[in-house]
Amino acid sequence: MxxxxxxxxxxxxxxxxxxxxxxxxxxxADELGVKLGDVNVIQGDTTICPYGLGNYSSRSxxxxxxxxxxxxxxxxYKVVRxxxxxxxxxxxxLECEQGRIRVKRQPDKEVAFNEVARYIYRRAYDRHALxxxxxxxxxxYFRMPNxxxxxxxxxxINAYPSYPYAACxxxxxxxxxxxxxxxxxxxxxHDCGVVINPLLVEGQFHGGVAQGIGGVLYEQLSYDExxxxxxxxxxxxxxxxxxxxxxxxxxxxxxxxxxxxxxxxGAGESGVSGCFGALVSxxxxxxxxxxxxxxxxxxxxxxxxxxxxxxxxxxxx
Amino acid sequence: MGGKGAYLSRCGxxxxxxxxxxxxxxxxxxxxxxxxxxxxxxxxxxxxxxADVSLPGMGYMAVxxxxxxxxxxxxxxxxxxxxxxxxxxxxxxxxIKKLTNxxxxxxxxxxxxxxxxxxxxxxxxxxxxxxxxxAALVADDQYAAAEAxxxxxxxxxxxxxxxxxxxxxxxxxxxxxxxxxxxxxxHVHFQGGEVNTAFxxxxxxxxxxxxxxxxxxxxxxxxxxxxxxxxxxxxLTLWASTQNPHPLRxxxxxxxxxxxxxxxxxxxxxxxxxxxxxPPFQEEPLICLLARLTGKPVKWIEERNxxxxxxxxxxxxxxxxxxxxxxxxxxxxxxxxIVADVGALSTLIGWGMAFVTSFVxxxxxxxPHCEVDLSIVVTNKCPWNxxxxxxxxxxxxxxxxxxxxxxxxxGMDRAAVRAKNFVxxxxxPYTQISGATLDSGNxxxxxxxxxTKAGYENFAEEQKRLRGQGRxxxxxxxxxxxx
Numbered sequence: 001m002x003x004x005x006x007x008x009x010x011x012x013x014x015x016x017x018x019x020x021x022x023x024x025x026x027x028x029a030d031e032l033g034v035k036l037g038d039v040n041v042i043q044g045d046t047t048i049c050p051y052g053l054g055n056y057s058s059r060s061x062x063x064x065x066x067x068x069x070x071x072x073x074x075x076x077y078k079v080v081r082x083x084x085x086x087x088x089x090x091x092x093x094l095e096c097e098q099g100r101i102r103v104k105r106q107p108d109k110e111v112a113f114n115e116v117a118r119y120i121y122r123r124a125y126d127r128h129a130l131x132x133x134x135x136x137x138x139x140x141y142f143r144m145p146n147x148x149x150x151x152x153x154x155x156x157i158n159a160y161p162s163y164p165y166a167a168c169x170x171x172x173x174x175x176x177x178x179x180x181x182x183x184x185x186x187x188x189x190h191d192c193g194v195v196i197n198p199l200l201v202e203g204q205f206h207g208g209v210a211q212g213i214g215g216v217l218y219e220q221l222s223y224d225e226x227x228x229x230x231x232x233x234x235x236x237x238x239x240x241x242x243x244x245x246x247x248x249x250x251x252x253x254x255x256x257x258x259x260x261x262x263x264x265x266g267a268g269e270s271g272v273s274g275c276f277g278a279l280v281s282x283x284x285x286x287x288x289x290x291x292x293x294x295x296x297x298x299x300x301x302x303x304x305x306x307x308x309x310x311x312x313x314x315x316x317x
Numbered sequence: 318m319g320g321k322g323a324y325l326s327r328c329g330x331x332x333x334x335x336x337x338x339x340x341x342x343x344x345x346x347x348x349x350x351x352x353x354x355x356x357x358x359x360x361x362x363x364x365x366x367x368a369d370v371s372l373p374g375m376g377y378m379a380v381x382x383x384x385x386x387x388x389x390x391x392x393x394x395x396x397x398x399x400x401x402x403x404x405x406x407x408x409x410x411x412x413i414k415k416l417t418n419x420x421x422x423x424x425x426x427x428x429x430x431x432x433x434x435x436x437x438x439x440x441x442x443x444x445x446x447x448x449x450x451x452a453a454l455v456a457d458d459q460y461a462a463a464e465a466x467x468x469x470x471x472x473x474x475x476x477x478x479x480x481x482x483x484x485x486x487x488x489x490x491x492x493x494x495x496x497x498x499x500x501x502x503x504h505v506h507f508q509g510g511e512v513n514t515a516f517x518x519x520x521x522x523x524x525x526x527x528x529x530x531x532x533x534x535x536x537x538x539x540x541x542x543x544x545x546x547x548x549x550x551x552x553l554t555l556w557a558s559t560q561n562p563h564p565l566r567x568x569x570x571x572x573x574x575x576x577x578x579x580x581x582x583x584x585x586x587x588x589x590x591x592x593x594x595x596p597p598f599q600e601e602p603l604i605c606l607l608a609r610l611t612g613k614p615v616k617w618i619e620e621r622n623x624x625x626x627x628x629x630x631x632x633x634x635x636x637x638x639x640x641x642x643x644x645x646x647x648x649x650x651x652x653x654x655i656v657a658d659v660g661a662l663s664t665l666i667g668w669g670m671a672f673v674t675s676f677v678x679x680x681x682x683x684x685p686h687c688e689v690d691l692s693i694v695v696t697n698k699c700p701w702n703x704x705x706x707x708x709x710x711x712x713x714x715x716x717x718x719x720x721x722x723x724x725x726x727x728g729m730d731r732a733a734v735r736a737k738n739f740v741x742x743x744x745x746p747y748t749q750i751s752g753a754t755l756d757s758g759n760x761x762x763x764x765x766x767x768x769t770k771a772g773y774e775n776f777a778e779e780q781k782r783l784r785g786q787g788r789x790x791x792x793x794x795x796x797x798x799x800x
Contacts, residue, residue, distance in 0.1 A: 016536075016560055016590030024433070026346035041354070044584030046566045054561030056595055057707065058800065066629065068416070091486055146754060148423025150686040154509075155753025159676055166796040167764040169771035176789055187771040189763040199350035211534065211591070211705060219532040221630050227386020227478045227697040229447055232622045239535055242578045250768060256756040257745070262347070265756065269799045273710035275530065275797035281731065284721070286791025296528040297714075305534035 001075050001136040003121040005099060007032065007039045009071075012052010013064030014044045018268065020060035022124075023035030026196055027065045027262070031072035032079075033096025036112055050139055058266020062161060066261050067142035074138040083116045085128035092297055146259040162257050162265035164192040171246075174280040179305025181283055183213055183246040188274065191253040193265035200268045202250055208271020209248050214240040215272070216279045220298050271287040285303030287311075330790050332398045341488040355586075361568065366560045367541035368618050370494060374406050375642075377545070378604050378617040379462035379626040380470050381452040382627065383444035386480070387493070388473035390442060393452055398468040399580035403461035405611045406465040407454045407469065408603075410441040411658045421574050423666030430516045431503030431693070434494055436570070436664050438603040443476065445493050445661035446699050448627035450599050455615050480678030481634065482658035482694040493695045505675050510686030513652030519641035523726055527718045531633035531658070531713055534704045535617035537589025540628060542601065544608035552579045553605055557772040558587050558594055559656045565596040572602040573609070592703030593628055623792045629667050629702015634674065634711045642723050644736045650686040651679055653715065657691065661748040666703025668693055673708030673800075676751045680716040680798040681760050706799075721794075727731060731794050732768055739796075755798075764796060 001007050008301040014166040015021050021041040029036045042048060052064070054263040063228070076096065084091040093104050101116065103109040117136055119126070124134035144161035151157055171185040186209055195201050216260055217237045248271075256263025280294045282302065290311035318787035395407045419435035437705075439450050452469050456462035461734055476490040479496035484490055485500040492500055516522055525684045541558040559565050562582040577656060586595065600617060619628065634657045641650035657671035675691040724734040739760040740747045747755045776792050783790050 016587040022354045046582045046617040054423040158754045167767040189767040200723045202630035221531040273713035274795035276714040278793040282791040282793025
C-alpha cells in the first residue's frame, strides 16, 4: 500500500486471459476494506513480480489468491493498529470498509486509509507508529496444508490441493441418416467451493464445455501409418464455433474446502471433462432402439452412422 | 464440509451481485460478479500481445522441421541459406551442442524411475516425430526467413515408424530410443484393497474397452516470442506468450548458461493458454540464443499449422477395464489397464497427464478394491503437452463408461448407479487408493439437482413422443472430478 492508500498486488500467478487478476483484486479489496478501484494487480514480469510458478492446475485463485489474502492481512494489521492509536480506540473495535476505518457503532469517528498509510510512511517515528516496522509491503507465499508429495506408509501421495467437480447432463439429437450429433442443452451443477466471482467462473465453465464438446465431436489429430499428421490445418482440424455449442445452464453448489483460507477450490479445468461421458451416454440413449455401444471417440458422423448401420445389419440377421 | 453448508444459486441470479443492490449496506466483493478489470481494454481491441512487440532492427526466426516421423539426420547443408543476403544466422544441432546445455525437462521421467533422454533445442541425431526442430535461422523479415528455410538441405535416412502404442509395447517392435530396450517410458501401478477377493465375491463381472482420441487446445493466439540480448550488459529480455514466466527464466538460465539475474521474462497479455503455454519449449532457448548470436532482437510467431503439428497433443489413451459389482448396483472392484500414447519424449510436461489419469481413478466413487496399471508409451507422434483437464478428463470418461455399463447390465437407472457409489458427504476428506484426498462435496445432491434442472423425470416420455416423429434425442450423464 502506497502513501496515497493505493494497493498494488505483485503476484507470481499469471493470467492467460481468464480474469484471475480481477478475482485477486476482489480478495485483497475485501480483506483490506478498500475500494476495488484502488487495487492494482501486476503479473507476468520476472523483474517486477516475486518468483512464482505461474498459471496451471487451477491454482491462480487457490494459491495466488490465498497468498494475496495473507499479504493483505498483514498490511491490514499494521494499518488498523496505527488507526486505533489515531482514533484512541482498541483495534478490535474498528472496521474497514471502502477505504475508511471506522469505530464500530460510531460512524462519525473514522480515518481514511490514505491518511493512515501516509502516516506510516512519513511519520514512522512519531506517536502512532512507534514500535512498528516502517513501510506497508508484505510478501507472502501460500502452502496448502493437504498436499503431500512424500509418499505415506502406504506409498500414497496427494498431488492436488482441491477436487472441484460438476454433475453434467447433456441432451443431444442424432440424425439417423447422416450420423450427425447435435447437442441441444448442457446442464451442470458445479462445485468449486466458495465462488469469488460467479461471472468469471461461468466464463471458465462455458469455455471448458466448448473445448469438451469440440473434443468429443469435432477435433481429432489423425496420423497415417507413416506418422504423417493428416489434420494439420483448421480445414481438417475442425474447431467448434458458437453455432455448435448449445446453451450452457450452470448452477453453483458450494461446499467450501476445509483446507483453503476462503473455502475456495480451483475452477480453471471445470467443464471439459464431463462432455465426453455425457455426450457419449446421450448418443447411446438417443439410439437405444439400436442398442449400440460406443467404445471410441470422437463421435464423428462417420462413426455414429457406421454404428447405426452395424446395428441395423445385426437386427436383420 | 459435506452437504450441510451447501447452497445453490443460478449464475446470473440477483444474489450474485449483492453489492450493487441499491440502498443496501456495502457487502463483500467476494461472491460478486464484478466484470473483469481488463475487459474494457481487451474487448475494445486495446490488449497488448507479444505479436504487438516490435523493436528496432528486429529479425525473424524460422524453424526447419523434420518431414519424417522417424529418421536419422545424415547431413545438413546450410551453405546456400547462409549466403542468402537477408539471412543473419543459421544454427543446427551441432551449434546447439556446443553452445547450450540440454533443456531441463518440465517433468523428467528419469526422476520417477522411468526412461529418458537429454533433449536440446534442436535434434542432434535422430528425429522422432514430424515437425521436430532440426535447424533454425534468423532473417531480416518473415518472408526472407520462410524463403531461406527451403535453402537448408537436410539428408535423412528413414527409420521404422511406430504409431500404435499397443504395438509399440510388443517385443519385436523397433524402439524409438534404442538404449531403452523398450518403448515404455514409465510404468505406474496403484493397488488398494483386496481386488481378487472382491472379484471372486461379486455378483457380476463385466469387461470392456474405451478409447479416447488425440486432440489438443487451439488458443486464438499461438505461441509468440520476441527475444532481445544486450551485449553491453550481457542481459537477455524475452517477451513470451507463456503461462509461467519465472520457471521459463530459470530454464533459460540453465540452458543458455547465463546468470538468472541477467534474464527478464515479460509476459504481455496472453490470448489463451489452456496448459499449452507451459514451458519449456525448445523454441524458447533457441530464439534467445539466436538473439544473442546476432546481437539483434528476434521475433517468432508460431504458424497455425506449426501449432497443430508440434505445440503438443493430449488425451490419446486406451482403457481395458474390468468391473465387479453387486446385484444392487454397488461397485466393489475395478481393474483398469491403461495404455497412454504420449508421442515422442520432449521437454514438455504433457506425459504427466497419463500419470494423473491413473492417480484420480476411481474419481468421485467409493470403490474399495481397485487396481490401476498404466503404461506410458512413446511413439513417433507429436509429444503430449498440458491441455486443460490434464488427464482428469480421461479418468472421468472411464468412470462414466463404467457406471453406464453397470447400469445397462443390471437394467438400472444410470443416475441411481452413480448415486449408489458416490463418496458420501460425511466421508470427506476421503482418500482414494492413490492418495488423492477428496476435500469436500455433496455429489449426490449435485447430480440430483442437475437432473431436476434438465427435466430428467419427464425426459423418457418426451423422448418417446419425439421418436414417434422420427426424431432421436437422448440424455447423457457425467460426473466430472477435476483438480
